[in-house]
Amino acid sequence: MTAHSPLTQPLAKLTSLTYDELEIGQSASITRPLTLTDVNLFATMSGNVDPLHFPEGVDNAIFSQPVGHGMWAGSLFSGLLGTQLPGPGTVYHKQSLKFKAPIPLGAMVTATITVEKKKITGNGQKLVTLDCCLCDQKDKVLVKGTAVVVPPSQHRDQEGHVLPELQFIAHDQLDMLTAKCASLAPLPTAIVFPCDSTSLQGACDGARLGLIDPVLVGPEERIRALAEEHGLDISPFRLVDAMHEKDAAAKGVALAKKGEVGAVMKGSLHTDELMGAVVKRDIGLRTKNRISHVFVMSVPTYPKPLLITDAVVNITPSADDKAHIINNAVGLANVLGVETPKVAILSAVEQVNLKIASTVDAAILCKMADRDQIKGRDSRRSAGL
Incomplete structure (x- = not known):
């Protein structure tokens, strides 16, 4: 799916307001929903994957439904400061926020900033204090606080930066396929010549996920040395010794033909070496199909x-x-x-x-x-x- 945010739409025009142009009571606001895409993207950027923010974590959370990250609200205020009031060139001095209520997933919130105070410090620095408030669709205050900023030094009108289209992918077909197998017993599978780290790791991963019961077919000493080198525990697996690739292919196919395994998985041998054993008329796995x-x-x-x-x-x-x-x-x-x-x-x-x-x-x-x-x-x- 393609996720579009009101804050990521190209703005036709941005205006920077200087200290002298700002007036007490000036305000700017934005209204938007908190979507699951917002939650996922914020979690991706911040690394905060606390389960209370996601539907699957509700059972273990203190809230009855998923809630947004608190600083997602802070990012709305930041967006307003940098694009609307005072506008581009605004520099944060400090921010203080109180989180009065959780932001439930799906809430339609309005973030508002209002110029509250202007001050020139003893060293001549110009600071502007803005009230920050986030309310839901029922005008319930969710977040309240202030932001102190250094406003732009010059008035300027400019075009908004056009961001690239954003896509957030919320599915993985491999996870879906794995889920379909969750209720099935592991399938005995001949792993033919698992003599590189990728194929041996794949066998271990398949077993860990409960998808397969690996039977490793190949040079026994070589496979054990590879497992030790990469810290892989293959002790639960049956190991069928084979001299080389073609021998491993023949023995793996023979296991399937005898019904000792239900599948044959390619390891680090060439495809034609494995398929040569599979398609042999007398000892292979050919059928009428x-x-x-x-x-x-x-x-x-x-x-x-x-x-x-x-x-x-x-x-x-x-x-x-x-x-x-x-x-x-x-x-x-x-x-x-x-x-x-x-x-x-x-x-x-x-x-x-x-x-x-x-x-x-x-x-x-x-x-x-x-x-x-x-x-x-x-x-x-x-x-x-």
């Missing part, structure tokens, strides 16, 4: 799982092969909770071009979808989506 690969993408600006297929296994698939690949991906999407996935067939151009085979295949696939030869999908009708 075509084997295909799917990337499950977590795209920050896309709110749903995004699957990309096939980017690894099938090099030059025919139209019939592509139909099988789509069906495989649709089946995976169904498992992930997408009942009727949308299928986009990618090609170089949007129109069918007889000189570009992929566009012809796309047309065939769309027609197959029309005739229900591809099930459980909402298939887009053009090739270049």
